[in-house]
Amino acid sequence: MRLERRLLIEQGGAGHRGPALPACDVPSRPLAELLPGARLRDGLAFPQVSEPEVVRHFIELSVLNHHIDRGFYPLGSCTMKHNPKINDELAGLPGFALDHPLAGEAASQGSLRVIHELEQALLAITGFAAVTTQPAAGAQGEMTALLMIRAWHRSRGEGDRRKRVIVPDSAHGTNPASVNLSGYEAVTIASGEHATVDLGALGKALDERTAAVMLTVPNTLGLFEPRIREVTALAHQAGAQVYMDGANMNALVGLVRPADLGFDCMHLNLHKTFSTPHGGGGPGAGPVAVSAHLEPFLPVPRVIEKNGTLSLEVDRPHSIGRVHSAHGNFGILVRALAYILGLGPEGLKGVSRAAILNANYLMRRLAKTYELPHAEHCMHEFVLSGRGLKKYGVRTLDVAKRLLDFGVHAPTVYFPLIVEEALMIEPTETETLDRLDHFAAAMERIAKEAAETPQLLHEAPHSTPASRLDEGRAARELKLRWETPSAGSPEPAVEPARR
Amino acid sequence: MRLERRLLIEQGGAGHRGPALPACDVPSRPLAELLPGARLRDGLAFPQVSEPEVVRHFIELSVLNHHIDRGFYPLGSCTMKHNPKINDELAGLPGFALDHPLAGEAASQGSLRVIHELEQALLAITGFAAVTTQPAAGAQGEMTALLMIRAWHRSRGEGDRRKRVIVPDSAHGTNPASVNLSGYEAVTIASGEHATVDLGALGKALDERTAAVMLTVPNTLGLFEPRIREVTALAHQAGAQVYMDGANMNALVGLVRPADLGFDCMHLNLHKTFSTPHGGGGPGAGPVAVSAHLEPFLPVPRVIEKNGTLSLEVDRPHSIGRVHSAHGNFGILVRALAYILGLGPEGLKGVSRAAILNANYLMRRLAKTYELPHAEHCMHEFVLSGRGLKKYGVRTLDVAKRLLDFGVHAPTVYFPLIVEEALMIEPTETETLDRLDHFAAAMERIAKEAAETPQLLHEAPHSTPASRLDEGRAARELKLRWETPSAGSPEPAVEPARR
Amino acid sequence: MSFVGLTRAEERSMLREIGVGRFEDLLETIPREVLLERPLPVAGPLSEIELRGRFGAWSRLNQADRAVSFLGGGLYDHYIPAALHAIAMRSEFTTAYTPYQPEVAQGSLTAIFEFQSMIAELTGMEVANASLYDGATAAVEAALLARHQTGRARVIASGALHPNVLAVLRTYLGEEALTVAGGLGGLSGAEDIAAALAPDVACVIYAHPNFFGLLEQPEAIHRAAHAAGALAVAVCDPIALALLEPPGAPGADGSAGADIVVGEGQPLGNPPSFGGPLLGFFACRQALVRRMPGRLAAQTVDAHGRRGFVLTLQTREQHIRREKATSNVCTNQGLLALRATVYMGLLGREGMREVAELCVQKTHHAARLAAAVPGYALAHAGAFFREFVLECPVEAARVTEAGRAQGILPGVDLGQFRPEWKRRLLVAVTEQRSAAEITRWAAVLARAGSGT
């Protein structure tokens, strides 16, 4: 075994330990006396490793990751933009980090203020009447909104009848999954050209059983639905609510307010548009903003202000209830508010402007080499098709893997499903022209390699910490936890690093 | 030019900028009016780069470094041990980090308390009567002590006569340099066997012109001078003071108090023995501890306690004066005190115990492959000779470079000067047996490679961020600063990463 | 502030390359009438100096950074090692996305695998996932899994669960599908639960230790649930699990343990942060793995045969399975799971147990002191871990108010959950509380109790 890349459980051993705990400074009694009748566990097969070695382990792991502070990360639909460190610093202020959600309103005026200010800012940005910051992520926001829509229909006596939610086939997977989770039936409609809504198909699908329509704006091809106001009007005529998946809000902030498009509600991904770090998978936050008619149904508790004092309102008879143990991902809310206030009105507008510019620039350049399924300008992202490379036996997956060799992350691939061999590219506004050009040049070079040396691409990546991983084997063997090694591991073999 | 490894000045350009400053919120006036007669500069050719790109630049740079949190770092004489993060955290507490040295005693009781407590702890550890924490590093500690010794001789009317300081040829370079800086003449004596003091040579060198003798304990071969008390007595008989270079205190802490060996004063390297991080070259701290007779000469100000209140004493007529703008490297003092209190008496003793054990274990194992110049047990470090490899045309430098390929740092090489092709190895107490064995195996494998594939070693390292660098060219060309590039840099060329 | 990477000059040249005259030409598909003309009515821009000023002032409106906390109720003021913070704040962990390209995400993936391994060990289960939003939604996901697995609709939840967990269950499952049984006397009571069980019950959910800090009788509950063909779901505190027999383990009589163990992972190295972000963990038997919600990392090899990790069984997930997915979760609580992994790694076998034991000793010490203060009594008789309910001689709100004035947050006022609990204070004592702090806390009780 090499010294590198050992799991924690394969290191140290009996007698090794990390940081000390204080000695017990209160009169101590036998556990059996304090916990009568409780079964205590025999042992805990946890690692036994010294602090220096634990630190090295995680530092070693860390540098195996690509991340936004290392390079370009054009993962479509994910808005991998710069994460300002000031926001982490502010969320970490002891007054915030140590605040407890059950401390009582008097003890937490500062935290309540942050939530309140953020709510106001999000209302300004979206144009809606009320907002909840409780959902912990976009998917939970969707679910929350659907429950509110259900409650609204019920309040109008239509709850039993309206059981269907229309979702375009180009929607993000969380949309249909949330529909199902909320007890609705998902009705998938085929997208029109370029993932825009097919008004005919929508009209046919809409009826008195329709509870809601979920739309993503800009859509997953990065295009703004030109007839969006017709779409929302059509749905409203049928008595349905219209939900906007706001994960792509980076294209619209400061430019268009979703409420003005006719939507009844939407969720925002603070971990996308508002730059909170993704943390290798989370946490995020998925606030839901709603029109006035949905306000009574918002989750409890609600932060309300009276004479400059903030309190938590729980007695709201129409509320759908709680969706989170506390008040949502508060630390993320702090960051998002800091981001918004840091940028200010002009800065926010600058976000969508540069996001759109960067995307169109890259799109036009790459359209010379890859297939672009449409002629229109895109918004903050665009989707290319890699099918032109199939003739060399090269798939989009190969392109993605080869990109890693150029120090950039791969785009989102094979999504949306409606584009063959899709490469979904979202550069974001914080990238420089240098970075865009470098990425474009890499993509162009890869297209050339596909024709000339396809093998190179099949075997890519070549310079990453791991080469291509066997996903099939992982699923077959399903090794989901480590094995605790038997004592007396052999002396580590010594190998120079590979380059 | 590739996107990677560009200097800051080669990035961005006019129009790019980092974090914003606040708008001026006081009535503003033209500079010419506020600064009459001042010449203002035309321009400042500084980088113009956006925050995201500055962050990426330094993150990219950072991962090119080897560091203690990444792996073994057996740099002899440098005590590269684990640096606990808690110490950084405590030094960064706003109450400490924002404290100002001219705030006044009443505003800084906490900082003065830290200095006072650290002084007490260092006195306990060294056995001396008084200590100053003002010197910013070991070398400044040496200088400070020599100035005190000079002041002492002067106070006895011997200042004019005693102008020489005896330094063994195995001493660290700062010793003779400090001697020279303090206006003394350095008298070098050849070491006896194994860098121990040659009592005969010392006796011959000592006379009424001798101001001091500087000794390193354990010496630079890692050996404890068995006749140390005779040595100090001999010097005292000649009227000289005896100074201990305490950079190697990691071998002695909790085991031996230098004052008990007959020394008059010493410096400590808090950035070695007391685990403060090296910061890529500094800062450190080099407190000087002294016997009672030298106390009057300590630098001002001194921290003194009266009725539980601490103050700064400046009126000390015999003091050599200040050696630092303020109170020395306070942030380092906080860390060292936290380290000492964290470990406590048993923990401190455990440091030297394990440091000695690790060194002897490695030494005995490696003595089978490399030449060990002595038979005795070592203390916290040891020196091997690589001359056995010369027959293959392999030098110690090649061994050092090849080690880098195994993910470990090289030992100190070519020091001490008295051992041919020296490899000075200090594992420290925080390394595990795994790490020692891995290092030993690498050293053994390299010895084998030297015989079999010497070319591999001449060209090493092979897997590091840079291959061997041309130091001669650097010294010839003396490019000590960047060139500001002309506008319009070309589109970066695109290259996959090398591995 | 602006983090935009383009200068005006670059914008112009890019517009030229794109082939449009001005930026607005790119917006041709957006109806004119919805394009905002005026700047958004939000404050700012603020520089970092001003942001620090403003958020600093807000943070000081909270008591948190100058008060000693005896607050619990699911989230606790546990020790967070200094090394954890230094590691977790590294950009490599904070600014990476979900590890979709495993070749450049082995750092995150290995850590997830280690997290799964330690959570599985801690809970006594075979597998654990990569995280869920919080303890409450983890309980929801357990209920949903149980429904799918059993084909039954109703869920029995112990009345001794955290009221907020019950509330979230109610939101997700609906009033009708949720039956609350037992618990109001302090313990869930296996009999009460058995009485509520019926053939339409998918699972029984209980907490151990429960909301009142009391240790339940897990085996009796498991037996009752299993006897009725329902799954047994335990909601557990991860610190307590370092000491207690894990619910996943078979009973002393060899009877089967819990089928699913979920809980709130905040105590594992995460600050309370006003209740979020939190860390839901989810562990279960291997047999249920294909119905598990959330991401799973699995071991495999790379093209060179070296060990590596990937996300697996993605066909359970929404991005593949869409409306047929086991859950709608996508973004999870990755960074908190990373923190928990580092926490468990640093504390290790000995440290975890020591933390748990210190909690027990200190909590019982505090309880003894409190019981000696005139007018105060423990509300329940059972064994408790690091939390207990105190019946106060005055309204609990009076005690918390008195505490705030002394820089002590003396406990959670249970009156906020039920009016009949308004004299009840839920007190948690972690390993961070010194004997001196506990003494000061008892003095607050005395002062509030005597009305001075």
Next chain:
Amino acid sequence: MSFVGLTRAEERSMLREIGVGRFEDLLETIPREVLLERPLPVAGPLSEIELRGRFGAWSRLNQADRAVSFLGGGLYDHYIPAALHAIAMRSEFTTAYTPYQPEVAQGSLTAIFEFQSMIAELTGMEVANASLYDGATAAVEAALLARHQTGRARVIASGALHPNVLAVLRTYLGEEALTVAGGLGGLSGAEDIAAALAPDVACVIYAHPNFFGLLEQPEAIHRAAHAAGALAVAVCDPIALALLEPPGAPGADGSAGADIVVGEGQPLGNPPSFGGPLLGFFACRQALVRRMPGRLAAQTVDAHGRRGFVLTLQTREQHIRREKATSNVCTNQGLLALRATVYMGLLGREGMREVAELCVQKTHHAARLAAAVPGYALAHAGAFFREFVLECPVEAARVTEAGRAQGILPGVDLGQFRPEWKRRLLVAVTEQRSAAEITRWAAVLARAGSGT
């Protein structure tokens, strides 16, 4: 706590490998009588929880974290960007040693090269080194270089230098070799300096802005020094240099600029930290490079021809040249130089200038407010940068005391340097101070001045 990597069992097996029976056998060369038997009389061991408690309490004995600072005198409360902290705390920078193996130290070396480049640009000199202990010892090193270069012994230092810099110069150079000239009226006065010049003078050292915050007439001083064959050494504030013509530049009349520019780099992204660690910077003409103290990074190429950096001219340094070295410095202030590099990189061309201009505007605003408070007056008439001396109607100690009670550190009481200055307050106003804070500060002056 213990960070030792060995268990008792491993120790035993290692002793066996070494071939001794017990650990004590390894200590055979140490005289028995000096081996300590008893544990050291130091406190501890303390866990991290206890360390946080103890050091937290100590840190709160300082006023620093709850007071608004108008303190200067060489160290200032400047803005430190959040990104700087995140970068500088990375283990890669904090826990690396001096870059002796350049192949695995390109991170540190490149940053040093960038530091040198920006310091050279800022000072208007050709070369700069990698750092020295602080501004005071940087001035010492400049004096020593001048002595070697000129073969002359005496050093003239302006009386308007920081008193502590003067004190350190005195310690290193000796009373005899140091002549203090001019400065007590506020400015150094080129005439006073010219009068003190003589053929044995190696250099003239002056500060710009000087200790009192005043801008000097650098050209006149340079001319006087050069006319006497001495070197001109300027001690400069790096923030001021973003705005002022650097002393290294030729005079308006084409006369030569300073030969050496040194200073305290703390304002470049480092907290005051009770006066340490600090950052001495040292820049000079190319012609002096072989006499420079400290480390130097230089550009070169690696075996593959790629650009890289190494430490160069090490033959100047103590580890090679020993007693003939240009300086005894070894460990320097690397991490602070790294922080300064990140600071200058983040602030950049525009940010540096904006910081300097804000300092000027705010300082002058404060000075105007102060001058309007009855009894207060500016002590000097000249142009000042971000600091000025206020003559108070009462002892300055009264003002600082009044300020502390209001959460304001209103300035440095100059009485600590000279009894005749005991009514003088040295006031610094950085870009961090808001108009509201300055108004509160003026109110403190008013209150202290009127004795209420």
